[in-house]
Amino acid sequence: MAEKPAPRILVLDDEPFMLKLLSHMLAKLGFAQVTICGSAHAALEWFDSPGNYPDLILLDLNMPEMDGIEFVRHLVDLHYKGCLILISGEGERMLQAVVKLVQAHKISVLGHLHKPVTPEKLATLLDKWSPPSQSKPQIASKPYSADEVRAAIANGELVNYYQPKVAVATGCVVGVETLVRWHHPHDGVVFPGQFIAVAEAHGLIDDLTRVVLTGALAQTRVWQDAGLTLRVAINVSMGNLDSLDFADFVAGQVAMAGIPPHMVVLEVTESQLMEDPRVPLEIMTRLRMKRIRLSIDDFGTGHSSLAQLRDMPFDELKIDQSFVLGAWNNKTLRAMFDASLGLAKQLKMEAVAEGVEDQDDWDFLRKTECDIAQGFFIGKPMHAASLPDWINSWQIRLQKEFVTTP
Numbered sequence: 001m002a003e004k005p006a007p008r009i010l011v012l013d014d015e016p017f018m019l020k021l022l023s024h025m026l027a028k029l030g031f032a033q034v035t036i037c038g039s040a041h042a043a044l045e046w047f048d049s050p051g052n053y054p055d056l057i058l059l060d061l062n063m064p065e066m067d068g069i070e071f072v073r074h075l076v077d078l079h080y081k082g083c084l085i086l087i088s089g090e091g092e093r094m095l096q097a098v099v100k101l102v103q104a105h106k107i108s109v110l111g112h113l114h115k116p117v118t119p120e121k122l123a124t125l126l127d128k129w130s131p132p133s134q135s136k137p138q139i140a141s142k143p144y145s146a147d148e149v150r151a152a153i154a155n156g157e158l159v160n161y162y163q164p165k166v167a168v169a170t171g172c173v174v175g176v177e178t179l180v181r182w183h184h185p186h187d188g189v190v191f192p193g194q195f196i197a198v199a200e201a202h203g204l205i206d207d208l209t210r211v212v213l214t215g216a217l218a219q220t221r222v223w224q225d226a227g228l229t230l231r232v233a234i235n236v237s238m239g240n241l242d243s244l245d246f247a248d249f250v251a252g253q254v255a256m257a258g259i260p261p262h263m264v265v266l267e268v269t270e271s272q273l274m275e276d277p278r279v280p281l282e283i284m285t286r287l288r289m290k291r292i293r294l295s296i297d298d299f300g301t302g303h304s305s306l307a308q309l310r311d312m313p314f315d316e317l318k319i320d321q322s323f324v325l326g327a328w329n330n331k332t333l334r335a336m337f338d339a340s341l342g343l344a345k346q347l348k349m350e351a352v353a354e355g356v357e358d359q360d361d362w363d364f365l366r367k368t369e370c371d372i373a374q375g376f377f378i379g380k381p382m383h384a385a386s387l388p389d390w391i392n393s394w395q396i397r398l399q400k401e402f403v404t405t406p
Ligand code: C2E
Pocket: 163, 178, 179, 180, 191, 192, 193, 196, 209, 212, 235, 236, 237, 267, 269, 297, 298, 321, 354, 355, 356, 357, 374, 375, 376, 377, 381
């Protein structure tokens, strides 16, 4: 394996003892390019000299005069492209809040350390560092105009990808979620985050959903005819639920495709506040009477909340990935995960965990009562044509998993 270059490190802490301790630990771990600063002002002065630019900053949050949070603001102004490790004696939730704040400034955080810092924990975090060229490329989020999105829909440039959903208890593949991608003639594959909001804001979401829905139903029918029975989930926006004919349209398409209605799931996220909740409520109740399944997506975020759950006849609750990923190792997330799961169970809804990214997330879920799991660890969103091969490889992984863990 190629050696990764060592990062240039800046250590910023107001306590001389901590500076000494951290530089000693770093030296022992083999990091030679280390600069220490006893105050944020001193660090900013150091930045002023040409060539002084760290790849990684170990930042104490609690400092007199300029504290760590204020220093981060200066880093934003300096367009700092390196990473941070946050150090503090504050409690876990406080540190997590600061991590979120720093990430919101688009500065990457390798993690946080509680004082007293141990060499092992420091080494674990430093191990996560990778040089900028090897880290994930930054996808420039280009804003698309309504005309471009309209043309994409009309020209058939939207392509459905499908991500597997599996039963946690048995590993059986129960269905797929349809996730739309735009195969842009120049920009390559464009993700929904870059065009769904445009479609919602410019009255194009109905056309988009119709294309996605009909494509997904036709594909499900192909799988069904090939002996592969899968539930198919489609994402719908609140904007789809403001015209009363939506329920009839969906039911009509489902019947025309020859798919049993209970095999179709509509995942609803409420990204905007409802002006008049009566119309969506009527549409959803009618869909439910037609035996189409309803899922509350991203539960616990935005407006996808208790009030929605109280009012709408959902069958499925998707625990947002921000409460799943890493919940095994974080008390706050675990509490939120448990509360969401408990709600789903008490309301007799199926619980789906999104964002199962690694073995730890999966092992954690297997110990819970959660019904269904979805995430990169299981399978990424893929072309319809790749699904049979993925199912084969999943079966092989399952045999190992379910034989070795009783
Ligand atoms: P969502 O419905 O909550 O879909 C899950 C998102 O999480 C997808 O992002 C998926 O690729 C991603 N994901 C899946 N597993 C993992 C994981 O293990 N880790 C992480 N970090 N992410 C994971 P995607 O495809 O970019 O879609 C983003 C959102 O765009 C969707 O969130 C959904 O709200 C919306 N969307 C996608 N397709 C459509 C559509 O056809 N219509 C509408 N209205 N919205 C759509």
